[in-house]
Amino acid sequence: MEWMIEVCVVIGMLLMSWWILLYGKNDEKTVGKGKVPKGNSGWPLLGETLDFIASGYSSTPLTFFEKRKSLYGNVFKTCILGSNVIISTDPDVNKVVLQNHQANFVPAYPKSIRELMGEQSILKMNGTMHKKVHTLIAGFLRSPQLKARITRDIEHTVKQCLASWTSHQPIYVQDQVKKITFPVLVKVLMSVGPGEELDFLYREFAEFIKGLICLPLKFPGTRLYKSLKSKDRMVKMVRKIVEERKKVMIDNDADDEGDAVNDVLDALLRDKGDSSSSARLSPEMISQNIIEMMIPGEETLPTAMTMALKFLSDSPLALSKLQEENMELKRLKTNCSEDYAWTDYMSLPFTQNVISETLRMANIVNGIWRKSVNDIEIKGYLIPKHWCVMASLTSVHMDEKNYENPFKFDPCRWEKIGAVAGCNSFAPFGGGNRLCPGLELSRLELSIFLHHLVTTYRWVAERDEIIYFPTVKMKKKLPISVQAIST
Ligand code: HEM
Numbered sequence: 001m002e003w004m005i006e007v008c009v010v011i012g013m014l015l016m017s018w019w020i021l022l023y024g025k026n027d028e029k030t031v032g033k034g035k036v037p038k039g040n041s042g043w044p045l046l047g048e049t050l051d052f053i054a055s056g057y058s059s060t061p062l063t064f065f066e067k068r069k070s071l072y073g074n075v076f077k078t079c080i081l082g083s084n085v086i087i088s089t090d091p092d093v094n095k096v097v098l099q100n101h102q103a104n105f106v107p108a109y110p111k112s113i114r115e116l117m118g119e120q121s122i123l124k125m126n127g128t129m130h131k132k133v134h135t136l137i138a139g140f141l142r143s144p145q146l147k148a149r150i151t152r153d154i155e156h157t158v159k160q161c162l163a164s165w166t167s168h169q170p171i172y173v174q175d176q177v178k179k180i181t182f183p184v185l186v187k188v189l190m191s192v193g194p195g196e197e198l199d200f201l202y203r204e205f206a207e208f209i210k211g212l213i214c215l216p217l218k219f220p221g222t223r224l225y226k227s228l229k230s231k232d233r234m235v236k237m238v239r240k241i242v243e244e245r246k247k248v249m250i251d252n253d254a255d256d257e258g259d260a261v262n263d264v265l266d267a268l269l270r271d272k273g274d275s276s277s278s279a280r281l282s283p284e285m286i287s288q289n290i291i292e293m294m295i296p297g298e299e300t301l302p303t304a305m306t307m308a309l310k311f312l313s314d315s316p317l318a319l320s321k322l323q324e325e326n327m328e329l330k331r332l333k334t335n336c337s338e339d340y341a342w343t344d345y346m347s348l349p350f351t352q353n354v355i356s357e358t359l360r361m362a363n364i365v366n367g368i369w370r371k372s373v374n375d376i377e378i379k380g381y382l383i384p385k386h387w388c389v390m391a392s393l394t395s396v397h398m399d400e401k402n403y404e405n406p407f408k409f410d411p412c413r414w415e416k417i418g419a420v421a422g423c424n425s426f427a428p429f430g431g432g433n434r435l436c437p438g439l440e441l442s443r444l445e446l447s448i449f450l451h452h453l454v455t456t457y458r459w460v461a462e463r464d465e466i467i468y469f470p471t472v473k474m475k476k477k478l479p480i481s482v483q484a485i486s487t
Pocket residue numbers: 107122123134141185188293296297298300301304364365368369427428429430431433434435436437438439441442
């Protein structure tokens with residue numbers, strides 16, 4: 001029954017996209033000197049959707065982009081899932097889109113994702129409200145105080161996870177690393193530690209994200225409906241924590257700037273509101289946002305860890321250099337029986353280069369989607385009002401104009417490229433006013449994971465394949481067999 005309804009809706013969507021194609025064309029439009037980029041709108045009904053998806057499922061996901069780049073140039077138009085889309089593989093155009101100085105772009109997500117986010121989600125909101133919430137969250141996540149404190153928690157979960165690995169059976173890396181990242185994320189967001197509440201969130205969140213890519217049908221029995229129910233249950237639980245925390249804050253009069261901010265929830269609760277963005281954030285909005293922040297945080301980081309391990313397994317030279325650097329730090333720390341500081345992990349140059357190279361090649365977020373709210377001209381290209389733009393990160397990261405021998409995992413290239421910040425051709429965390437607030441936390445977690453992994457185990461990975469669609473994954477979850485290093 002569920003599938004029959006979904007099939008009917010697909011047909012409906014296709015008819016609608018046909019209608020849009022027939023009556024919604026404005027390709028010849030020009031503004032100033034700008035022209036809509038060249039390209040093809042594809043088949044009636046389907047546009048170029050099938051080609052786009054087929055390329056994503058193949059082992060060469062760039063085919064779709066490369067083919068059109070060679071025909072039409074670095075910026076081209078297409079039609080995917082009934083929407084006119086301009087795809088940019090040009091780092092300068094991408095930068096302007098992401099910077100969004102004139103507020104010409106708003107986020108564009110598929111309908112199922114929009115349905116799962118609340119109206120006041122950080123992922124969806126714009127303008128002063130977005131700026132305020134983004135600043136509060138990023139300010140907390142980047143603070144040295146958080147990094148100092150969370151380092152112990154990350155070390156603990158990493159060591160606990162690694163200790164459960166045995167040499168007798170395959171370890172499925174893709175599943176294992178989630179045991180590290182999820183508890184850390186929940187701790188950072190709302191200070192919930194191991195126990196029933198964490199298990200509840202783990203279960204419900206797994207159910208919730210199944211609805212991220214599905215048909216946008218919202219009635220009992222559909223995938224989206226089940227996901228929304230899971231979200232409701234999580235919000236209810238978080239709402240209780242928010243109310244309790246608020247009460248403690250009022251009782252202790254702990255609203256002052258000097259008090260420690262322990263998690264994202266605290267950071268949002270302490271906001272006093274201001275004239276430009278009006279009142280304080282409501283408990284409901286805070287609860288929703290805590291859950292919604294798990295969407296960009298939960299899937300990306302474990303994928304980065306898995307891909308780092310995959311690339312290192314295929315690059316023995318890089319692995320041995322990484323091991324050498326980390327063994328040296330371990331010796332140093334053992335000799336003076338000192339705890340690691342977060343800065344110890346972050347100051348290992350080769351390890352940081354391994355992380356940059358992993359992020360460049362893994363392309364966990366392959367592109368960033370926006371919708372224009374005005375006619376906009378960038379570098380001579382016209383982006384008409386209400387069109388979607390996809391700033392392709394993968395195309396930029398894998399372009400030989402930007403990186404010599406781009407398909408080679410070569411952490412040493414970063415010694416020459418130098419500072420990561422400010423480089424248009426490297427944007428795994430996006431950019432502009434939506435630059436990922438979890439950037440530094442992610443790098444720290446990756447550094448701690450890699451340190452303890454390479455100083456504890458040697459491993460052999462089974463043959464496995466990277467899948468790029470709908471999200472980056474290992475086909476067989478990356479099975480490895482490990483052997484403890486005797487020290
Ligand atoms: C390797 C790991 C990660 C990668 C590659 C990554 C990538 C990104 C990218 C590309 C964006 C920009 C999206 C856009 O412009 O529309 C983004 C936004 C975001 N990320 Fe991350 N992310 C990672 C980890 C995390 C973590 C661990 C957290 C949470 C602690 C997080 C929280 C967020 C949030 C809340 C946003 C939305 C920011 C806004 O719209 O203002 N991310 N991320």
